[in-house]
Amino acid sequence: MNAYIFPGQGAQFVGMGLDLYEKYPLAQQLFERANDILGFHITDLMFEGTVEDLKQTKVTQPAIFLHSVIMSKVLGDRFKPDMVAGHSLGEFSALVASNALNFEDGLKLVSKRALAMQKACELQPSTMAAVLGLEDDLVAKICSEIPGVVVPANYNCPGQLVISGEIEAINLACEKLKEAGARRALVLPVGGAFHSPLMEPAREELAAAIENTTFKTPSCPIYQNVPTIGVKDAEAIKANLIAQLTAPVKWTQSVQNMVKDGATLFTEVGPGKVLQGLVKKIHSSAETMSADLS
Incomplete structure (x- = not known):
C-alpha cells in the first residue's frame, strides 16, 4: 500500500515551486489563485525571495502548503494514495490532497x-529544542519535573524528540537531559513554542475558523498527528486538527500505525526529503521516494 506524506515547517527553500509554475498550466493557475486569496504575491517570495523572506511564519506555512498541494494536483491520476499523513502543517496539505478540504479553504486555514x-509567539517569549539519543519516555519524565512550561512537542523518530516551552524551562531541561545522557539537546532557531500549551491563544483562534469550514470525507484514511490512527470522519478530523496546535506531533506513532495497516511505500510530496529520512529511522524496511513528476 502507498502512503503519501506531506512535510511541515522547515522544508522551505529559495526558488521553491518555480519549476512547477513554469512547467504546468494547472500549477500556474493555482499559484495565481493563491496570490489573490492571500492578498500578497507569495509567488515572488517563493520563487525569488531570500532565506529570511521564507522564514516569516506568514510566508513559510502557506509556501510549503502550496508546494505540496500543487504538486499533488499536478500528479493528477498518478496520485493514488491508500493513506495520507502530514507532519504538523503538512496535515493541512494531506487533507486537501485527499479531498477532505478544498484548495481555497485549505489555504485560508493555513494562513490563519x-x-x-x-501572535501567540509574540505574547510570550518561548522556544523549542531538539533532543537526540534518549528514550522518549525519559525525555517526557524529565520535562515533567522542570518548573515552568516544557513539554514533548514532536516525536520525530526513535531517539529524536523536540521539546517546546518557556525559554528558561527549555534551557534547564536541556541541561538535565544532557546530564541524563542525551547525545545532544540543542535549542532551535524558531519563533516560539509550537505544539505546547503556550499555543492556546492560537488554538482558540484557529478553532473558530475550522468550525466554520466545510470538511468532507477524505478519499482515504488520514493518519493525524494527535490520534495517530487512520481517520475518515469529517467531524473527528476537525477536532483533531484543532487539538494539534497544543498537542505533540506523534509522527513516530503515526508511521508505525501506517506500517501496521499495510503501508510499504512512503511517497513524500512537497519540498525536501526530511520525512523520508524519519520514516527509514522508524521502520528501516519501508520503501521511500519523492513524488515523481517526470
Whole structure:
C-alpha cells in the first residue's frame, strides 16, 4: 500500500515551486489563485525571495502548503494514495490532497494558522529544542519535573524528540537531559513554542475558523498527528486538527500505525526529503521516494 506524506515547517527553500509554475498550466493557475486569496504575491517570495523572506511564519506555512498541494494536483491520476499523513502543517496539505478540504479553504486555514501562531509567539517569549539519543519516555519524565512550561512537542523518530516551552524551562531541561545522557539537546532557531500549551491563544483562534469550514470525507484514511490512527470522519478530523496546535506531533506513532495497516511505500510530496529520512529511522524496511513528476 502507498502512503503519501506531506512535510511541515522547515522544508522551505529559495526558488521553491518555480519549476512547477513554469512547467504546468494547472500549477500556474493555482499559484495565481493563491496570490489573490492571500492578498500578497507569495509567488515572488517563493520563487525569488531570500532565506529570511521564507522564514516569516506568514510566508513559510502557506509556501510549503502550496508546494505540496500543487504538486499533488499536478500528479493528477498518478496520485493514488491508500493513506495520507502530514507532519504538523503538512496535515493541512494531506487533507486537501485527499479531498477532505478544498484548495481555497485549505489555504485560508493555513494562513490563519500561521498568523495566529505568530501572535501567540509574540505574547510570550518561548522556544523549542531538539533532543537526540534518549528514550522518549525519559525525555517526557524529565520535562515533567522542570518548573515552568516544557513539554514533548514532536516525536520525530526513535531517539529524536523536540521539546517546546518557556525559554528558561527549555534551557534547564536541556541541561538535565544532557546530564541524563542525551547525545545532544540543542535549542532551535524558531519563533516560539509550537505544539505546547503556550499555543492556546492560537488554538482558540484557529478553532473558530475550522468550525466554520466545510470538511468532507477524505478519499482515504488520514493518519493525524494527535490520534495517530487512520481517520475518515469529517467531524473527528476537525477536532483533531484543532487539538494539534497544543498537542505533540506523534509522527513516530503515526508511521508505525501506517506500517501496521499495510503501508510499504512512503511517497513524500512537497519540498525536501526530511520525512523520508524519519520514516527509514522508524521502520528501516519501508520503501521511500519523492513524488515523481517526470
